Amino acid sequence: MAGETPVLRHCLVAACVIAALVAGCKKSAPSPAPLPAPPPGMVYIPGGQTRIGSNDGLPQEQPVFTADVKPFFLDIHPVTVAQYRAFVQATGHITHAETYGDSGVFDFETGEWSLVKGATWHHPFGPDQPAAPDDHPVTQVSWIDAVAYCEWAGKRLPTEVEWEHAARNAKNGGPTYAWGDSLVIDGRYMANTWQGQFPKFNTAADGYLGASPVGAFGATPLGLTDMGGNVWEWVDDWFRPYSERGKPYEPTAESKKVQRGGSFLCDPAVCHGYRVSGRADAPPDEGLCHTGFRCARDAPVQ
Numbered sequence: 001m002a003g004e005t006p007v008l009r010h011c012l013v014a015a016c017v018i019a020a021l022v023a024g025c026k027k028s029a030p031s032p033a034p035l036p037a038p039p040p041g042m043v044y045i046p047g048g049q050t051r052i053g054s055n056d057g058l059p060q061e062q063p064v065f066t067a068d069v070k071p072f073f074l075d076i077h078p079v080t081v082a083q084y085r086a087f088v089q090a091t092g093h094i095t096h097a098e099t100y101g102d103s104g105v106f107d108f109e110t111g112e113w114s115l116v117k118g119a120t121w122h123h124p125f126g127p128d129q130p131a132a133p134d135d136h137p138v139t140q141v142s143w144i145d146a147v148a149y150c151e152w153a154g155k156r157l158p159t160e161v162e163w164e165h166a167a168r169n170a171k172n173g174g175p176t177y178a179w180g181d182s183l184v185i186d187g188r189y190m191a192n193t194w195q196g197q198f199p200k201f202n203t204a205a206d207g208y209l210g211a212s213p214v215g216a217f218g219a220t221p222l223g224l225t226d227m228g229g230n231v232w233e234w235v236d237d238w239f240r241p242y243s244e245r246g247k248p249y250e251p252t253a254e255s256k257k258v259q260r261g262g263s264f265l266c267d268p269a270v271c272h273g274y275r276v277s278g279r280a281d282a283p284p285d286e287g288l289c290h291t292g293f294r295c296a297r298d299a300p301v302q
């Protein structure tokens, strides 16, 4: 360049080098990896640090703690009667309710629980009551029956932390319910619960006295349904106070497994279990007419 001084030349060279580096950096900047494609019927749940429990909830939901969750896949909805039938037909599995010959049933007339002979996953309220529709969540399955299904399907039960993390939409916080802050949004019930006064007066204003078809309620931002109400869902963990987390635990004959999500029997004045932090517990061999489950599967870490 005519009239160019050494200093100016150096500056121009330096500017060119910097521009090239910037361009190079832009070209080599890694683009976000695509999220793993979920298996059919499942949703990808991102991992991360998550808050578990509620300072406003029941004592068993306290103290609040944080946990690191790896990404995983979770069934969109609870396992259905049709899905469970396929498992039984393929494996010949016999549930605890069938082995015992009776199982726990809630009577909407008397408002009481009792053991009913012949109550099983296909007739959850007893043999003289209607069969469970194929698209309803399977019930009258024990924790062990649920584990057997998940293993057959190449899956596993979610942990309690995973379940709540998914209900919180992997947001490390979030609203009271998996779908938002209110049970009724724009005049529409977001979950199948109890309206009226438990245990004898149920208006069924949400359209259902008992269970409802999966997917009818509670679509969440992550694409899950039924993460509150309809049926309680078994998760993997033994039921323990959160204050005992991390301490050694040896299960006994009295130990119980955790259930999450609440059910169609939840009247918030008595049981507000369909909040994201709600917990219940039951013996691992117990089936009930309002208890089901969904499965999870490990996902690649991004």
Ligand SMILES: [Ca+2]
Binding pocket: 192, 193, 194, 195, 204, 205, 206, 207, 208, 209, 210, 264
């Ligand atoms: Ca209902």
